[in-house]
Amino acid sequence: MNIEPLPDILIAPVIRAALAEDLGRAGDITARACVPADARLTADFAARRGGVVAGLSVIRLTLRELDADATVDPLTEDGQTVPAGTALARVSGNARAILTAERTALNLLGRLCGVATLTQDFVEAVSGTGAKITDTRKTTPGLRQLEKYAVRCGGGINHRFGLDDAILIKDNHVAACGSVGEAVRRAKAFAGHLVKVEVEVDSLVQLQEALAHDPDVIMLDNFSLGDLREAVRIADGRVTLEASGGVSLETVRDIAETGVDVISVGALTHSARVLDIGLDAVGN
Amino acid sequence: MNIEPLPDILIAPVIRAALAEDLGRAGDITARACVPADARLTADFAARRGGVVAGLSVIRLTLRELDADATVDPLTEDGQTVPAGTALARVSGNARAILTAERTALNLLGRLCGVATLTQDFVEAVSGTGAKITDTRKTTPGLRQLEKYAVRCGGGINHRFGLDDAILIKDNHVAACGSVGEAVRRAKAFAGHLVKVEVEVDSLVQLQEALAHDPDVIMLDNFSLGDLREAVRIADGRVTLEASGGVSLETVRDIAETGVDVISVGALTHSARVLDIGLDAVGN
Amino acid sequence: MNIEPLPDILIAPVIRAALAEDLGRAGDITARACVPADARLTADFAARRGGVVAGLSVIRLTLRELDADATVDPLTEDGQTVPAGTALARVSGNARAILTAERTALNLLGRLCGVATLTQDFVEAVSGTGAKITDTRKTTPGLRQLEKYAVRCGGGINHRFGLDDAILIKDNHVAACGSVGEAVRRAKAFAGHLVKVEVEVDSLVQLQEALAHDPDVIMLDNFSLGDLREAVRIADGRVTLEASGGVSLETVRDIAETGVDVISVGALTHSARVLDIGLDAVGN
Amino acid sequence: MNIEPLPDILIAPVIRAALAEDLGRAGDITARACVPADARLTADFAARRGGVVAGLSVIRLTLRELDADATVDPLTEDGQTVPAGTALARVSGNARAILTAERTALNLLGRLCGVATLTQDFVEAVSGTGAKITDTRKTTPGLRQLEKYAVRCGGGINHRFGLDDAILIKDNHVAACGSVGEAVRRAKAFAGHLVKVEVEVDSLVQLQEALAHDPDVIMLDNFSLGDLREAVRIADGRVTLEASGGVSLETVRDIAETGVDVISVGALTHSARVLDIGLDAVGN
Amino acid sequence: MNIEPLPDILIAPVIRAALAEDLGRAGDITARACVPADARLTADFAARRGGVVAGLSVIRLTLRELDADATVDPLTEDGQTVPAGTALARVSGNARAILTAERTALNLLGRLCGVATLTQDFVEAVSGTGAKITDTRKTTPGLRQLEKYAVRCGGGINHRFGLDDAILIKDNHVAACGSVGEAVRRAKAFAGHLVKVEVEVDSLVQLQEALAHDPDVIMLDNFSLGDLREAVRIADGRVTLEASGGVSLETVRDIAETGVDVISVGALTHSARVLDIGLDAVGN
């Protein structure tokens, strides 16, 4: 599997905010009304459908906010592909705490597994071609680092995390500079020695102009398959080529076979289906 | 349309957090490298596909964080159904600010319009039946109040906002109380006079037992169409009946025609497609 | 007793903010100057007057912020009525930590016990009548959920927690709608199926108008005892009736005996006397 | 009057937190249901009883969070004594914003005016004696700086703002040091040159011991009137003398006439009655 | 040594913010790429140069955020003077956590030790004179309480912590009041009985005027050595005298020998050299 998990410190604030949103001012009034304060529960977080696991630590971090002594035993690991019916983790602790944490944990975990699962679908679709699948900044507000982690769980690689960690020149930037070449020139002069520069081009002519200024990555936006192939031929390994624009599970293999290095897919984060996960009581 | 918009004060914190996430520590280095500090831009946020507008104020609130003097002219309003190609709003201001705000605004706006659009599909599917479409707590962590607003924009009504504003007794709570009836009894004793009590039942037998304790709402979980019809007959208007469980656009009309009052659909928020919206420069 | 305590997660942020306010930038300079860093202390939080206990977990949560290993043994429980001189809890730990935490814990605990005690006075005054005592939104800024918890400890029930969890139509809203009836009609159309609608009326005429639109609760504002009795007769059990306005310990029983269901008392939270509690060293 | 108002920056965070508490996740659903989005309102914040004004800026700061264009005209000023019926300020703006802000503003304003009014009662009770009235750290969690400001509006002076801005040696600290004298000695050695040292004594013997170590202030805790007089004679102006313990409006003048410099009164902040203030519509 | 350490609660928020700044959105990608998740490490924080230790608890608080089970053994204590090469503390725990925490801990610890070391240099330079060394408000934004703690570790005393805990009248305030005397008069009338009043004077004439109004402290700003001596003679012990302005290690002893009580040195916090500290692996 070989997924390197995020440290808790990057996940916990999201979970605390989500719990606060769900608890409101009065907390879980149903659990307080109906469940004895000292009742115990053991339960499994189980996948109702098959998919890729991502974000298991969400269960532990959510539950521990409500019951510091709860036990959480992962039965799977992030990055693992599981069939429908798989118990992902078993929790045991105060019954109210578990029932209160349930929805917050499921909302986040289901989303992350969903992103990982869709990513894996794309990764498998290009299997053997050498192309890598990458994400975009089209992420859920507040969840970017978690969703990008889920992309890695699904076998993808990450594009920029934000506006500040790489330069990506798009059409509006080119318009402000006058030309693709001038835009890349300015960007390289501005960037520090640890910042990569990528430029989006929409034609082979622009590709040639971009290549002359030696960016790190060139994004081929909405190129036809023929133009992608020609771009690969022209670039000839001098630069990383990223195909972008309207990529779907139907089209991604053909794109990969043109020889591009990376294919970016906004759908990984903005259109993934939540993986259906439920909580099954197994005792108390 | 008649959608009552959320006050800005409920939306602004989400936007500030999303902007912080995208700006990171160094901000938009591409815009700073390639766009003159005093360049101006006028641009339209335009729907690439048809759908229901929800969350237009996101554009203003995002852009104003970066350019307090920018102008934002809404060309549509929340709750309105628009065809593909419709310009939703026109913005004018500092070019860097607009380009920096673009992705943050689009990520949130596209998601809200997506939720509203899917909600409207369900609402139209049950048109004329008397059934209302409602959401669940299966929302995106951190975005619940915004997504529930989007549900209203699409013509739906809102279920609970959290664990604290109504009592909803589910199977695990029933298990802890011993019976549906005892659970409702405890809940009604616990609840204040402004808190409604809903109980989930999974059979007509449980429905009868629940009715005897007079909850405000009974959720019929995964009932067959036949059982739903029978439940409506039994309840005879004494209680609000909510159908729940695996509702899809294919099945929702049949469910509505059984005579239930409300149909809850988790998909509204956990599986809505983002509405594709783009930013088109129209001058400077 | 049967008070269901708030989860720590809802109380801890209030305590951390209060401690920060007291510690300032340099912390407890008196303790650091005069008390050895490793001195130990055992002490009791003792009620100087009799009253109702509410918020005992405040002691533990405050002290643990300063000494994670301190022991806190509750000697009473929330909702319990205690005579003057009762030790509520015994703490043992680092002496500086206890002395530093003392005022913050006492300020909050004394206030909560004060609210609970006053609530109980009202509850006892109406004992046997069937009327319930409820609070209002006239709470201390920042302490609403804690004060409403204290009301429950004193035997009261909670009114709305905020502007968002029930609709309460007052005179200014009626003015904007044209009539009580139209206001209730709009509110019911706006409200989701889990939101109750209450309307304030100031005359029997308005009561009749309100009843025609079937709200969940009608607030009888500043009604004479005679009008309250008449209102109970008119409503005849079809709706929850809440008496409101200038309720005091002197008047509450007469009001209760008119047959209203609920009596709301702003004084519970805005005019409760702090219960005098002190910290008594018992050893080290 | 001559009250120097707090800068807005010290008040605004309290107001934003209080508004968030009241708005919850869905905001003011009553106003949205019943009041047109563009309705206007002009209204007065009027004192129902006489008292001392404190915290008028609360009105402006609360309302502006909801309607940045609202006008707020103060008709009185902080520190002013007003009779029942006085309009304190007139507001004009969006009707929903005013109705939504009303309770939050009133809760805070009423509390501050209450503190100022009670303070003034004490100040007037000692009028002509030379004694000053001061507060304690027995303040509402989260509101200390505002309540201490209200004390100043009522003519009092402020004691410590927290544990860090002066040293106040109490019995437990003395116990840890072995003697009053040793405690003062340690405190003076620890304190910087801008930090005052106060010590609490409970007998004339301790007073003598304390005087020998030259603290800035000596607190005479629960002294009889006779002992207070004797303490004043002994100290002979060498140190500020503060009387403390069980001070009430009945006893404060006698205490003041003993010649002490300062009298501290916990009741100013922990037992002030909220001043009854209401919002009266005056047009639209 | 006798340094009274700050409670963790005053340091932890600074450390969490610093860690967040360093971890960004994706965390330590180098450690995740190159160090196995379960690798262990034991390492020493060692001073590369000699100096005064200040802020050792920073190591524990930083590391525990990333590995709650790490052990941190202090080998020295705050306030201790150590030669180059001294191991200040030994840590043992998860290797990734230690490597990730390293820079954040070092940045803060090195700065605090630097402040303490420079303070000690000044303290030693005035040794035997009776003058004390104090800091100013020229501190690093966000680190004031920590830097002032480091001043104490170096043997200095603290001046004001902020604008609110003492009154310090400077030239612009005097200008607004018309004269030094009037400024002191207003300040003493405004100040509570636990607030000291200091006034800055720039000549012997102003000193005389200030003395007539009996402030607690007089700051002699940029006085010549002759004028300082004369000021000491004039004040004759009636007030604390603080020398200020352009104090350096070269000039401080001469200033101290004039007989002033306190010498304030902005350089302690704004120009201290960071103490060079490194992390040396000692095993795993």
Added chain:
Amino acid sequence: MNIEPLPDILIAPVIRAALAEDLGRAGDITARACVPADARLTADFAARRGGVVAGLSVIRLTLRELDADATVDPLTEDGQTVPAGTALARVSGNARAILTAERTALNLLGRLCGVATLTQDFVEAVSGTGAKITDTRKTTPGLRQLEKYAVRCGGGINHRFGLDDAILIKDNHVAACGSVGEAVRRAKAFAGHLVKVEVEVDSLVQLQEALAHDPDVIMLDNFSLGDLREAVRIADGRVTLEASGGVSLETVRDIAETGVDVISVGALTHSARVLDIGLDAVGN
């Protein structure tokens, strides 16, 4: 000059936190005591010594928090070199607000100008050599993005902003991997296509091993001048070479003349002298 300023949104939180730290709970009691509430002031922020301007917007952002209507006229611009005595900006507004803001603005501005000035010294020292000066992560906790901006104002380029935006393999990481080559290999496999990989080597042998795995940047740590020259010869332009370790103004030119591309200097941020800036009243 051509410095692209940071957006306000990245600076404002630092300023608000610094103001809060200085205002404490009671605010500027000196200004409130001595300066009339409506007094006006015009004043210049003037450099007492020559240096490089960085962070001018700090003045505006600080003052506007206290007086939203103050005017701030920059008289210089970021990146500009100014002689001693230069007025950097003129402010005009409420006198209290300006005096209260003064120290907070100066503390931050002086630090940023100090960093820019020291950076420029290094940049000028290597002028004409082709080497660039870069910073490190040895920044002040909480001020990293601002200090790195100041480095750019002084003509430097930025190294990593945190642990997450590039991979930098150091000795401890190499130890965990077994060899430099294996560490680079793992890092490149882990990194996304927009993340650069840098590796630290401490000998020419390690350099050779690193080159074989094609990192983006190689850091030559504490190399002799001879070894630096040899490294440049060996690398022959295939990779960016960064010299690091004990770089001072005395040694930097010799290092630059070896032909390395980048020289990293921790002193830029950890040992810069604060630029002495003062506030001079020029009228009211």
